[in-house]
Amino acid sequence: MRYIFNFPDIGEGLEEGTILEWYVTKGQAVKAGQALCNMETDKVVTDIPSPKNGTIVATFGKVGEIALVGKPLVEIEIEGVFGAEAVVVAKEEVKPPLTEPIDEGGAGVVGTMELAGSNALLAASDEGSEKKEVEVKPVKKALATPLARAMARDLNIDINLIKGSGPSGRVTKEDIQNYKPNKATESVVRQESYKQPANADAVTYEPLTQIRKAIAKNMINSKQSAAHMTLFEEVEISELMRIRDRYKKSYADKNSKLTYLPFIVKATVNALKKHRQLNSQLDMENDRMIFKNYYNIAIAVDTPEGLVVPVIRDADKLSLFEIAQKISELSDKARDRKLTIEDMKDGTFTLTNYGSIGGIFATPVINYPQAGILGIGRLLKKPIVKEDQIIVGNVLSLSLAVDHRIVDGGEASRFINSIMEYLSDPVLMMME
C-alpha cells in the first residue's frame, strides 16, 4: 500500500520550505524516524523524519526547490498493508489531509503536523489514475513585499501573475493597486468567499505583548487541563465593615491602607487550612495528590499591560497588617512593571477582586495547576432578612471556581461556607 507523506509544519506556522538535501532515493528502504531530507524554512533548518517503515516510491521536489506545507513530500510503499484494505481505501474519495498531532516513535518532528489521512493511502493498482492528485510542480514564486502579499491575498489576486516594478522584479504595493486582470488571467483569480477589501483604516494591527502571550497561554492551559466548576454565594459583611472602619485610620497612620482584601486573604487561608483539597494540586503523571502545607495566596492584579498574579507568600504566618502591606507593595510593583518571577511563582490558591472595578458574579479561570480561585464581586447594599425583618444589608458576592477533578461539590460548598462564616463574623478569624 502506498502512503503519501505531506510536508509538515515544522513549528513556525509558515507555508513553505526549501529542500536542502535528500537523504533517501527511490527504492530505498526507510524506517520510522529516519531522516528523509534536510529542509530549510525562514529561520529553521531541520531534518524531516519518515513517519512510517517502508520503501520510498517517489520523492517530490529537487534540492533547492520549494516544498509547500501540506503537500506531498514522499510516497512510501508501506510494509504489511495488503489486499482488501487497500481496495477499500482506494475507493474512498480523496479528501484534504487531516490535521492531527503526530506522535511517531523515533520521529524528530513534533507539534501539529499535516498528516496524510487513511484516505491518502493509494492502492498500488490505481496509482496511475491517482497520480494527478499528488503530482507536485516546483513553485515559481514572485518576489514581493509583505504588504503587497497581504493586499493580494485580501483582494484575491494571484501575486505570481503580476510583474513587479521593485528591485529584482519585486511586486510592490503600487503594483497591486495598479493591477487590472485581463481576460487571460481573470480565470485564474481565485474564487473564494468574499473578503473585506484591504483598507488601511479598517483594522489596526499591534504585536502581542509578552504579558498578553503569557496570559493567553496560561488561560488556555487551564481551560484545557482543569474541570472547571463554579459556585456563587452572597455574604453579609456589616460587622467586617465596622471593624474596618474602626481600624482604617490607625493603618493609615502607619502608612498602610486597610481594604477588604486583607480580611478576605485571612479568611481564605483559615478556610484552606480546614479544607486542604483547595490547597492542593493533582499530579497525574505520578498518580498522586500534592497537598501544600504552605499558604501562598496569589492575587490577580489588573494593570494597563494586562493581568498579572503576584503571590503573598506564607500568608498564614502574616498578621492582617502585614498582609495589607504586602498587597500594597505587590500592587505597586505590578503597576510599575517591577514584578519578578520570584514574586509570581509558587501560588497555592488565587483571589481575583474584579468587584473593585464593577462585576458582581463571574466564572474565574483557575490559575492552573492550583485547585481553586475565589472571585470577589462588588459590595452592594441589598435588602436582606434578619430576625424576620427586612433590613438593608451590605452584601458581598463571591464566585468560587474549583477544579472538579480535585474538589467535589460538597467540599467546595463547605469551603465557601467557611469563608463566609469568617467574613460575616471577622472576630472568629482573628481568634483562630
Add this chain to the structure above:
Amino acid sequence: MTDYNLPDILLLVDKTKRFLIWIPDKSYIVLGASNKAEDALFLEKVKQDDITVLKRPSGGQTVMLTPNNLIISVVFFQPDNLHPKVVFNQINSLIIESLERAGVKNLAMRGISDIAIDGKKILGSSIYRSKEALLYHSVLNFGEPASTFEKYLKYPSKEPDYREGRKHSEFVTSLKEKGFSQTNNQLADFISQRFELASLQSDGFIKSEALF
C-alpha cells in the same frame, strides 16, 4: 567560503554546556544554510576588506558578526518535543527580560524570531535541528552601526513583515544608538544570569525541563 567553525558549534559536541554568550574576535559574514554568497553579498567589498565568509547550518538570511555584537547560543539535546516556535519565543523572552532589567525599554518580538526596539531590529535568531540536538543562536547588535551591514550585505531575498522594504540602515539599530551605556560584557552577564535562573527554575513562566 568556510564551513561554520565559530565557538557555539562546540555546544553540539561539548554536552556539559547548555548555552554560550560570546563576542566575535573579528568580523565575519555568515550565510544561511541555503544562501549563496553572490546573491547575498557585495563580494568586491567583502574581498577588499578580507572578511571571512562562513556558512552556518541553521536557517535564515545572511548576517554579519562583529566585535560589537553579542552572540547568544543555546543547545538542547534530544529535541523531539521542542517546537522551534516555542524555542524562539522562550529564549527571546528571556533575552527581553534581561535587557529590560538592564534598563532597555520598548522591546518587542517581531517577525518570526527577531527582537526590535521601536520597530527597528536589534536581534535576529535562527535554529538548526537534527535528531540529536537543536541549536538556537542569535545576534544581538550591541554597538555596530547599521551602515556596516549595508556596506557588505545586499537586500535579503526574504524579509519579515515589519521590515516594510526598509534598507539595512533604516531597519537595524543598536543598543548604543539607543543610549545604552553599559558594556557588552556587562550585558552578557545579565543574560547569563537570567539563563542560569531559568535553568534552575522548576516552575513559573518557564518550564525548565522543556527548555534547559
